[in-house]
Amino acid sequence: MNSHTVKAFDNDIGRLRGLISQMGGLAEEAIAKAMQALTRNDLELADQVRAEDKRIDALEAEVERLAVQIIALRAPMAVDLREVVAALKIAGLVERIGDYAKNIAKRLPMIDGEHRIEPISILPAMGRMASDMVRQVLDAFAARDAEAAVRVCESDSALDDFYDSIFRTLVTFMVENPKTISQVAHLLFVAKNLERVGDHATNVAEMVYFAATGTQMTDRDRGGPQE
C-alpha cells in the first residue's frame, strides 16, 4: 500500500496494527500456557496466565484510545477507515480470547491433579488447534490477506467437530465414573472455552476480510452452502 502524504498518519496506523499483533501474540501464548498448566497440573503457570491477562486488557484500552484518536484527528477514509473500525472490533475479540484462556487457568484448582483423569489427555490437541487458529488469523491480519482469513473460517468447523466428539467422550466418562462428575464438568467447560476461542478467531477473520476487501465475507466465500 502506498504511504500517506502525511507521514504521521502512517505511524498512527502502524502503531494501531502493532498493538493488535501484540495482543494477539499474548492471547495465543495465554491459551498455550493455560493448556500446558492443565496437562502438567502447574498451578503456578495457571496463576501467571491469570496475571498476564491484565496486559491484554490494558492493550485493548490502548487500541480503543488510539482508534478514537485517529478517527477524531485524521478522519480516515476508505481502507483506512475500515482498518480502524476492524482494529476496534478485533481488539475486543482478542481480549475475549484472552478471557477464555484465563477462565481455563481459573478452573485448574478445581481439577484434582493427584488422580489424573484420563480425558485430560485429549484436550491439548484441541488447545493447539484453537491457538493455531488465533495465530493464523493474526498472520492474515498482519498480511491483510483475505484468502488466509477465509481459510481460518473454514478450519473452525474442524474445531467444532472436535468439541462435539470431546463432549460425547466426557459425558460417557461421567456416566461411567460418577465420582469424577464435578471435575469432568470443568473439563467440559475447558473444551467449550476452546470452542469459543475458535468462534472468536472466526469473527476476527471476518473483520480481516472486511478490512481488506470492503465487503462482508459470505457463506460462498468460505465454501459453505451455495445460494
Next chain:
Amino acid sequence: MPKNLKMTARNVSVSYGSKLAINDVSIDVDQDEVTAFIGPSGCGKSTFLRTLNRMNDTVASAKVTGDIKLDGHDIYAPDMDVVQLRARVGMVFQKPNPFPKSIYENVAYGPRIHGLAGAKSDLDRIVEKSLRRAGLWDEVKDRLTDSGTALSGGQQQRLCIARAIAVDPEVILMDEPCSALDPIATAKIEELIHELRGRYAIVIVTHNMQQAARVSQKTAFFHLGTLVEYGNTSDIFTNPHEERTKDYITGRYG
C-alpha cells in the same frame, strides 16, 4: 444508477486551445440527489461543471465536444437560448459575488430581467421566498435596502444562493461554495444544500472531501481530466474500487 435523470453528459471533452482539460467524460445527474465532484487541483472538475450551463462559452479558446442534455434536450443545440439555460441551470461561485446593490435588488434582479414578476407584490413575494429558502430571511428582513456587500461572507454566499434560486432554476451548480467561509457559515450552507435537495438537482465541486461525504449522495472523482470513478457517496468513501480513488480519498495521492 440514477433513476430520475435531470442531466446527462456523454463522451464530453473540453480543450483550451491545444490543451485537453476534460477527456471523454460521461455522467448522469439525478433530479433528487446532490452530486459532488472531487479531485486534485487542475483535474478538470470545475471545467466540467462549467460545461453544464455553458459557462465555458465565455472562454474564447474553450472547445466542448460530446453530448450534454438537460431533460433530454441538447444544451449545445443551436436553438438553445443560453440566457434561458443559465436561468434553468444556476450557478454559485467560490467567492460570494453579490451585486453592489441592495439585498433586495440582488435577489430581485434575475426575476425582473427574466420577466418572472409583473407586479411589485409578485417581486416582493419571490424575494422573500428565495431568501427564506436560502435560510437568510430572518437575518436580513429588516434591512433589505442595505447593500448586499455589507453582509458577512457566509451571508453573502447565502444571498448568492437566494439570487440563484430566485429565477426558479431546475439545477444549481456550486463551485467550491464554502472555500471562503468559516466552519459555522460552511455548516449553514451544507444544511441549506440538504434543505434544497429534491427541489433542485444540485452539483457541487469541492476540495473538501469531508464536505462531499456530508452533503452528497453521488460522488465523482476526477483526475487529469478523466472521470476515474463515479458512484454512491457511501461506497466511494468506504470502499472505492479504483486505485487512484483509494489513494486520493485516503490521502495517499501523489
